[in-house]
Amino acid sequence: MGEGLARRLGTSDAVAVGLSAMIGAGVFSAFAPAASAAGPWLLAALALAAVVAYCNATSSARLAALYPESGGTYVYGRRRLGPLWGYLAGWGFTVGKTASCAAMALTFAAYVAPALARPLAIAAVVGVTVLNLYGVRRSAMAARVMVAFVLAVLAAVVAAGLLGTPHTPSPIGDQQAFGGHDVWGVLQAAGLLFFAFAGYARIATLGEEVRDPSRTIPRAIGLALGVTLVVYVLVALAALRTLGAAGLGASEAPLADVVGASGAGRLRPVVGVGAAVAALGALLALVLGVSRTVLAMARNHDLPAVLAAGRTPRRAEVAVGVAVVILLLAADLRGAIGFSSFGVLGYYAVANASALTLSRAEGAPPRVIPVLGLVLCLVLAATLPLESVVAGAAVFAVGAAVWVIRTRAWRRGV
Structure with a gap:
């Protein structure tokens, strides 16, 4: 194993990284497909x-707190x-979040210059x-600036939506469009919305670079999650007050439509800039998190060991950047939210199963928490759109096959 990374991040730095990942990845992209699935039960799905x-x-x-390491x-x-279980968690996270990196880059580019989306995303x-x-400190400082700006934009959107012209329900539009939504739709929407909460993983994956990790990491995760929930x-x-469930579900740019429908159309360009900055902040945090998982896997030879050389994760960061650029050149990533949600729900299923093995002396949470988390992760993963489930299951199957082949070759001394 290589030398440990320098611990440079405090609580506020870690919170900024987590917020930039969650708010950027979710608030501008996940609400419309979730509303399409859950209809008027969107808030239940969010809960x-x-x-x-x-x-x-x-x-x-x-x-x-027990294992303050990268990964x-x-x-x-x-x-x-x-x-095997650690490998599958790392595999699902790395593949799913690499796709998310590409999706966030394309989101940024689409708001800035749609005609040049792919080259701008690569840039x-x-x-x-x-x-x-x-260095991670400069990245954390950039995340702070971007989070502050995005929160200001969201405050303007919320004010416009809650104080502006309300949506007038249409018996034909709202009732017929969403009368058939049921528990399955709420579960599917919750799985899609979970994509919007998954950014706090970035705090844990930076564990080796956080000062006083046993105190800082739990506090930073709790703060980032609490702020994000209030914002969402x-x-x-x-959005529901201004657009209604049907309008939100059909919207391609829901927050821009909120300010437009509320009578504050002059804010549309500001929302566009906010979405671009949020996507860029999410991309920054995602690359940080994925590169640290790559670093940890390389240290254990689950990925090429050359990626773990030195006291900085630079080789892992470059490798992740190259992988994202290749995806941008080769793939259509419109389904990245569902695909990423499946991979990350699998990742957290392993986390909850791991927490179930903790003893009280090791800081085990109340047993109901990891049990409920494990069950809900599996249920939400199974209720995602079929194409996301099939693609995600295929990725995990390929990962398991690679692990088996590599392990057998290692045992034979190949």
Whole structure:
């Protein structure tokens, strides 16, 4: 194993990284497909996603305090459940979040210059990778600036939505469009909305670079999750009041439509800039998190060991940047939210299962928390859109096959 990374991040730095990942990844992209699935039960789906996030965050925080290393659940799974489970967690996280990086880069580019979306997305990935090479402290400072700006934009959207012209329900539009929504739709929407909460994993994956991790990591995860939940509830209320469930579900740019429908259309350009900055902040945090998981996997030879050389994760960061650029050149990533949600729900299922093995002396959470988290992760993953389930299951199957082949070759001395 290589030398440990320098501990440079305090609580506020870790909170900023978590907020930039959650708010950027979710608030501008996940609400419309979730509303399409849940209809008028969107707030119930949001509450369920928050419960899952709380369980996962509690389990992750206890494990991160015990194992303050880069890699997050990849490390916890290896330590508590065995190498295969850790590997599958790391594999699902790395593949799913690499796709999310590409999706966030494309989101940024679509708001800035849609006609040049792909080359601009590649430029964004290169820029973020270069920023990360200058050190995690500079990345955390950039995340702070971006989070502050995005929160200001969201405050304006919420004010416009709650104080502006309300939506007038249409018996034909709202009742017929959403009369058939049921428990399955709420579960599916919760799975999609979980994508919007998953950013606190970035705090745990940075565990080796956080000062006083046993105290800082649980506090930072709790603060980031709490702030994000409040923001999401306010945004959802504003969007439902202004657009209605049917309008929100059909919208391609829901927050821009909120300010337009509320009579504050002059804010549309500001919302566009906010979405671009949020996507860039999410991309920054995602690259940080994925590169640390790659670093941890390389240290254990689950990925090429050359990626773990030195006291900085620069080789892992460059490798992630290159992988995202290749995806941008080769793939259509419209289904990235569902695909990423499946991978991350699998990742947190391993985290909750790992937390179940903790003793009271090791800081085990109340047993109901990891049990509920594990069950809900599996249920929400199964209720995602079929194409996301099939693609996610295929990715995990390929990962398991690679692990088996590599392990047999290692045992034979190949």
